[in-house]
Amino acid sequence: MTGNDEKEKEALRKCLAKEFETKELGRLKYFLGIEVARSSEGFLISQQKYVTDLLRKTGKLAFQPASTPIDINKKLEEASESPAADREMYQRLVEKLIYLTHTRPDIAFAVSVVSHFMQAPKEAHLHAVNKILHYLKGNPGRGVLFRRNGGMSLDVYTDADYAGSPIDKRSTLGYCTFLGGNLVTWRSKKQNVVARASAEAEFRAMALGICELLWIKIILEDLEIKWE
Incomplete structure (x- = not known):
């Protein structure tokens, strides 16, 4: 449990303790x-x-x-x-x-x-x-x-090899996202289809990285957090 209102957190703890057996671990x-x-x-x-x-x-x-x-x-x-x-x-x-x-x-x-x-x-x-x-x-x-560091910039980096798997010739993509300069999500995954060119493999990696960025953007907006 986290938040910036100590009184509200304490009230929530007491409310939970009425319904469930709880233990405060600090x-x-x-x-x-x-x-x-x-x-x-x-x-x-x-x-x-x-x-x-x-x-x-x-x-x-x-x-x-x-x-x-x-x-x-x-x-x-x-x-x-x-x-x-x-x-x-x-x-x-x-x-x-x-x-x-x-x-x-x-x-x-x-x-x-x-x-x-x-x-x-x-x-x-x-x-x-x-x-x-x-x-x-x-x-x-x-x-x-x-x-x-106080910053709230949202950045994503993507990359992909080309036909890196010797078994099925599929490429492997990777992405990592940073919020305020801090690494928050990352992934390495073989692509679902065989890319016909290195540009296609890179484009698929960028598309997945942007999807991840948009997902984080939605979460930040739900939490009413301003980002760059």
Whole structure:
């Protein structure tokens, strides 16, 4: 619960307490694996404990960290000649990594790639998942910082590769939106159709990015927040 009227918040708390069993936990610090740290500069959301627990369960705490979450020069394919991996274990790992992208946009693309092989994973795909885990080992406390800068400009950046998937030749798009210079939403997603030119792939990425911007614009208007 949040707001700028302390009396109204207290009245709402009392109203809720009449109908439900409630407990006042104070300022938000930890919720569903997401940690919130405040300072005079702003606040940081991260999942350090979640990452550490994941590395401990997978036995990766003692491994050397990787500098990148994925090898860009090596395209993941179906790898039909590679031995099959444990599908349930692979799916559990990828699902945990998907949840981690809530505070780690730096692994969004890599997780998007490995999630394409959930139904029939091979050892080559499991190696790619392990590479992401090794990358997380390097900085488990990294997250998203929201600064107190007072600005309310709304910006979106988009990009796309061209026929990046060696399996179906579809392109992968990405976008990120900033409100007041702070990153608020991001996504990496394979496009639904095969682009016939790099310009078409870029245009589809721009269209999706603008849709996201318009959605945020509607939310801000509903909250009566002025934006640039």
